[in-house]
Amino acid sequence: MARFRPHGAGGGAVGICAPSSAVRRPVNAPLPPRxxxxxxxxxxxxxxxxxxxxxxxxxxxxxxxxxxxxxxxxxxxxxxxxxxxxxxxxxxxxxxxxxxxxxxxxxxxxxxxxxxxxxxxxxxxxxxxxxxxxxxxxxxxxxxxxxxxxxxxxQPDGLLLAFWSMALVWACDIGAYFAGRNLGGPKLAPRVSPNKTWSGLLGGVVGAALLGAILYRFGLPLHLAIASPFLAVVAQAGDLYESWLKRRAGVKDSGTLLPGHGGFLDRLDGLVPVAPIAALLVFLPEVIR
Known part of the structure; x- marks a missing residue:
């Protein structure tokens, strides 16, 4: 069965376009200082x-x-x-x-x-x-x-569609950050990502829903606007999955290419599962017609 080996089981990867590998800091390391x-x-x-x-x-x-x-x-x-x-x-x-x-x-x-x-x-x-x-x-x-x-x-409305799929993840992240920071409350998955809360999840859903409503006024199909809050849940599931991968690997960040952010996997973990589902939501209605 495919699985990540714990830290120390092998050498780090150094491939083309890969100046650094995952950052091996304690998983429960404190947040970056101000x-x-x-x-x-x-x-x-x-x-x-x-x-x-x-x-x-x-x-x-x-x-x-x-x-x-x-x-x-x-x-x-x-x-x-x-x-x-x-x-x-x-x-x-x-x-x-x-x-x-x-x-x-x-x-x-x-x-x-x-x-x-x-x-x-x-x-x-x-x-x-x-x-x-x-x-x-x-x-x-x-x-x-x-x-x-x-x-x-x-696609004919490609700029709007691609922007929607990317921006709803950003809106979800922003909503989750402010809701989790200001409301706190029970942890969402403490063993995987100790900083995530249920209030953050709901804040992300609200943020994505608001974005969908706004973009609907600019021509976004209704079914995509309705799907936005559900895709916010998918985005946060992708975030948790990547956190689980890093925990299994014994690292805090996936890389060091983006100072203050970690690696590209850290920044795009929500978009990875959202983009294919968003494409399906655009593609399937065209096939059914």
């Missing part, structure tokens, strides 16, 4: 600006940034799995195949199912060559949301 907040805020502002620019421009810029992030996430996943540098490179090079098929000229031609097949083909290839099933799972984990976001952006 002196780190300016750095955290600055990095967050840069990330938001870069994401907004890529989303607005779309096309090749959106694909390049998402592909680069996917490779970095694969390196961080390998670090959590304590994979060797060789196996990390194999996993990264393998996911380059479906990423290449997702390039704008191909996505516009509609080979989404072909790319989807290549993702799972990459999963089996990585599992066979590296003999590490967890790396195969990681290949799907980091590439599937990229395919979903690229497909959403390529």
């Amino acid at each position: 002196s780190d907040l300016p750095v955290r805020a600055a990095v967050g502002a840069v990330l938001i600006a870069l994401a907004a620019l890529a989303l607005w421009v779309g096309d090749w810029l959106f694909w390049i940034i998402l592909s680069a992030v996917s490779l970095l996430m694969m390196a961080e996943w390998s670090g959590l799995a304590h994979a060797s540098a060789r196996n990390t490179r194999i996993a990264q090079f393998t996911i380059c195949v479906p990423l290449a098929i997702m390039a704008p000229k191909w996505i516009a031609a509609g080979p989404g199912f072909f790319a989807l097949g290549l993702i799972f083909g990459a999963m089996f290839f990585v599992a066979i060559v590296t003999r590490r099933q967890i790396l195969a799972v990681g290949a799907v984990y980091v590439v599937l949301p990229v395919l979903a976001l690229l497909w959403l952006r390529a």
